[in-house]
Structures are given as structure tokens and as C-alpha cells.
Amino acid sequence: MTSEDVVPSLKRWGQRSVRAKNLFAVLADIRAIDKYTVEIKLKEQLGTVVISLAVPNNFAAIYPKEVAEKFPAEVKATEYIGTGPFKLVEWRPDQYIRMVRFDDYKPRSEKASGYGGAKIVYVDEIRWIPVPDVATRTAQMETGEVDVART
Secondary structure: OOHHHHHHHHHHHHHHOHHHHHHHHOEEEEEEEEOOEEEEEEOOOOOOHHHHHHOOOOOOOOOOHHHHHHOOOOOOOOOOOOOOOEEEEEEEOOOEEEEEEOOOOOOOOOOOEOOEOOOOOOOOEEEEOOOOOHHHHHHHHHHOOOOOOOO
């Protein structure tokens, strides 16, 4: 991915994301400086820039330029490109998302830190199962039915 992918992806995200609205309300300009540098200029200071770009829920996903420009902001992108340690195998809306280890993934050399650095895969498969009810998620954790839950 290069800055030529990042700029159209961020512009699309700015029109689509609830999280992006505050950022884009004060955005003066966003442009590619060189192959790997993007400049974001604001009309005024905003302390939530990094949080807005990186928050796990509704984050600024970067697509190849062709994909970002192919899907208008009001249309959900249906072409998924990833760079991480897992690959999408199956998505059944309201049932689960199934991801498996991506054997060609090469971890970064830096130590893992939050969402950055090396990501080492210790499992072969992950299933993300939506459980809307908080009490049910809590009970699943208490009984060991699931390994991780956000409450």
C-alpha cells in the first residue's frame, strides 16, 4: 500500500464514518507527499486525530486506490484486501466471520505494542460471533464457551 491508496481511502472514510465526521469537519486538505507519506492539514487543532484514524470500531481502513474509488461512500465495499496474519474465509452476516492463519504473512521485526509491531499467530482459526446481549456474552465468558468477549 502506498500514499496513492491512503488518500482516496481516507476521503471515502471521511464521507462514510461517524468517527471521521469530527475530523473532516476541520480538515483543510489531505494529500500524498511522496510514495509513503500522507499530509493531513487541519483548519484548527483537534486532539482526537490519531484516535479517530485508529479506533478499532469504525477505523480508517486503507484499500487499494482502485477499490476505494470503485465503491461510493454510501455503498459498502465488498472487496476485501488484507495485510495481516489472518485471511477472511467466510462471512455470514449476523452469524459469524471465519478467519484462518495466513501462512504467507511475515511479521514485522519490531516488538508487539498495542496494535503495532510484530503480530505472531498462535491459532489456526478465529471465528468472530456477534452476541448482541451483554448478559449472554458475560455468561459465555464465565462458562468458558468463548475465549474473548467485549462487554
